Amino acid sequence: VTNRRPLGQPTRHTAVLLFLLVTFTGSDASPIETNDELADDVKSVCYEQLYLEELAKLLKWNEQRTRNLDQISADAQQYKIASLIADRMENRFLYMVRCHKFRRLHQENKAWVGKANGDVTAPPLVISEHIGVLKATKGLAKTTLKIEANSVHGNGNAKNNIRIQLTQTTGSKELCTAVKNLTQISESHDKIKLMQLKNVKLSDRKAMEKNLFDKHVTITGLSSCTAAACYTSPFTTAITNCARQATSTLTGA
Incomplete structure (x- = not known):
């Protein structure tokens, strides 16, 4: 008995679209007319995994931006403390001026950073989750079924049937050819153009179920x-x- 599927064929024809609702510039920009060419060249599950892993790295700039804002707030507090303990009036004045400058800088950027944080929080979570699904699918696709060697077969006192116990083991046939560099996806497009990225195709998870356990007894x-x-x-x-x-x-x- 077997559940057959064409090994190695991508499920791109059943892809869904993940629209990255990211404000890349922090302001209202014109609609993106052309998509990232490298994204359009993703045509296998292995390509998809590498592309999403590299995209996730690019989106981490959101974390750095948040840390920078926190540092501005910390610097303002340091200058305030320095102004209180300074032994000379001119130093107190200088430190307090710097404190107010950093506080104003923090206030000017707080609202924008907060909005941008909201814009870019959801896509990385979705991407990270989908990368996990791809890894699991590739691993399960290598799983092969075999008849259990231990004493677990029988007929339950029946004379007209037999139950055969199956077990799983790791096979050698890969779902797709693994890639490590973006140039393996496209020789002419070796970088993700984040500012041109309007959507990313994700393999339909329901379609990926067809990649599992392509084995028979x-x-x-x-x-x-x-x-x-x-x-x-x-x-x-x-x-x-x-x-x-x-x-x-x-x-x-």
């Missing part, structure tokens, strides 16, 4: 089965007329 030692050249029959049809050979032992692989 074959029972040998039978006779009288109806011969068919292709593996296109439902189970009940495929097993029609099958019987155990009188002098053979049933085996599975």
